[in-house]
Structure formats: C-alpha cells, structure tokens
Amino acid sequence: MAENGSSGNGSAEAVAAEGQQPIQAKIVSQYIKDLSFENPNFRKLITSPGDQPNLKVEVNVGAQRIENDLFESAIEFKATASNNLGTIYVLETVYAGVLKIESIPEQALEPFLLISGPTMIFPFLRRLVADITREGGFPPLLLDPIDFGGLYVRRQQQLAQSAGKTVA
Numbered sequence: 001m002a003e004n005g006s007s008g009n010g011s012a013e014a015v016a017a018e019g020q021q022p023i024q025a026k027i028v029s030q031y032i033k034d035l036s037f038e039n040p041n042f043r044k045l046i047t048s049p050g051d052q053p054n055l056k057v058e059v060n061v062g063a064q065r066i067e068n069d070l071f072e073s074a075i076e077f078k079a080t081a082s083n084n085l086g087t088i089y090v091l092e093t094v095y096a097g098v099l100k101i102e103s104i105p106e107q108a109l110e111p112f113l114l115i116s117g118p119t120m121i122f123p124f125l126r127r128l129v130a131d132i133t134r135e136g137g138f139p140p141l142l143l144d145p146i147d148f149g150g151l152y153v154r155r156q157q158q159l160a161q162s163a164g165k166t167v168a
Contacts (some may be wrong), residue, residue, distance in 0.1 A: 001013055002150060012032075013015070014019065020148070021103040023101065023102070023103055023104045023108070023112070024101070024102045024103060025099050025100065025102075025104075025112070025116065025120075026099065026100050026103045027097050027098070027121065028070065028097075028098040028099065028100050028122055029097065029098040030095070030096070030097045030098075030121055030124055031095075031096055031097075032093060032094070032095055032096075032128070033094040033095070033096050034076060034092070034093060034094040035092070035093045035094075035132070036090070036091070036092045036093070037089065037090070037091050037132050037133075037136050037139065038087075038089060038090040038091075039083070039088075039089050039136050040086070040087050040089075040090075040150050041085055041086045041087060041088065042116040042137065043162070044085050044086065045085065045088065046101075046126055050083040050084050050085035051083040051084045051085075052083065053081045053083045054080060054083065055077070055080070055081050055141075056080045056081075056082075057077075057078070057079050057143075058077070058078040058079075059075065059076070059077055059078075059129070059146060059151070060075075060076040061073070061075055061114050061117075061118045061148065061151065061152075062076065063110070063113035063114055063117060064073050068099065069101055069102055070098055070099070070100055071098070071099050071101055071109075071113055071117070072096050072098055072099075073096065073097050073113050073114070073117025073118055073120075073121065074094055074095065074096035074097075075094070075095050075118050075121065075122065075125055076093075076094050077091075077093050077095065077125060077129065078090070078092045078093075078107060078132075079091045079092075079129065079135065079141060080140070087140075088138070089133065089136055089138060091129065091132055091133060091136075091141070093125070093128065093129070093132075095121060095124065095128060096121070096160075097117060097120065098122040099113070099117055099120070099127065101113075111152060114148065114152050115143055115148045115149045115152050116148075118146075118148045119148050122145070122146060122148075124159070125143075126142070126143045128144075129141050129143055129156075130142055
C-alpha cells in the first residue's frame with residue numbers, strides 16, 4: 001500500500017512497497033497558459049443588478065510528457081455567471097505546472113499526473129480565480145476544494161462504459 005506525503009514546499013513523495021524507490025515529484029514551474037475574462041453586460045448591471053446570479057463551473061484536467069522526467073499537468077477552468085439580464089461574466093483559464101517526477105512506475109504515471117499534479121497546483125489557480133473576478137468588479141469567486149481523485153475515477157468509469165457500448 002502506498003503512502004502519500006507532502007513536505008509543504010511544492011513537492012510530494014509517495015513511498016511504495018519495500019524494494020522500490022519512493023516516487024519523488026516537485027513543481028519546477030507554474031504558469032497561466034491561457035486566460036480570458038469577459039464582462040459583456042456591465043452597463044446593464046450598473047443600472048439594475050437583476051436576479052441572484054447562477055454560476056456554472058466546468059473543470060477538466062490534462063497532462064503530457066515534456067521530456068524524460070518532466071511532465072505538464074494542467075487544469076482547464078471555466079466559470080460562467082448569469083442572471084435574468086444575461087451573462088454577468090465568463091472566466092476561462094488554463095493553469096499548468098511543470099512537474100519533475102522520478103522513480104514512478106509507468107502504470108502509476110497517468111493517475112499521478114491527473115490527480116496529484118492538479119492537486120498540487122490547485123491552490124494557485126484558486127487564488128488566480130478570486131483575484132480575476134475581484135479585479136473584474138465582482139465579489140471574488142472562492143472555489144471549494146476539488147476532488148481530483150473522484151473526477152479521475154468518474155472519467156475512467158465513463159470511458160469503460162463507452163468502451164463496453166462500442167463492443168456490444
């Protein structure tokens with residue numbers, strides 16, 4: 001059974017069964033790959049705030065190998081706030097981190113990049129989202145923690161179900 005630990009400095013270690021080297025991962029770099037904030041109806045909202053806004057949030061994760069032991073883990077995030085007057089704002093961003101990962105078995109790589117990678121960079125995305133919405137003239141959007149492990153499991157189940165339907 002594996003244990004996960006974090007030293008609090010942007011690195012994570014997982015200790016595997018005896019005889020294997022521990023997985024070592026650290027964030028080499030973090031960056032905004034893409035960012036868009038649209039505020040299309042600000043004039044309408046100044047004269048009449050309208051109803052309570054509805055917020056739709058979409059989150060997706062992706063990963064890719066850059067070279068050898070360097071990998072990119074990215075979170076695609078979209079938030080759309082709207083009410084009876086129309087769209088209040090749309091925030092779209094892709095926030096990524098470059099991870100240096102050593103001593104990881106190939107079968108553990110995908111789950112690590114799609115669960116642990118996004119978990120490591122999420123606090124920085126959370127702050128970015130709060131700052132951008134506040135600077136856009138709205139109350140900061142404070143994101144709740146995201147269960148990237150649960151998202152990964154659901155995605156794997158969806159893929160298994162769609163593969164089963166294709167075969168049938």
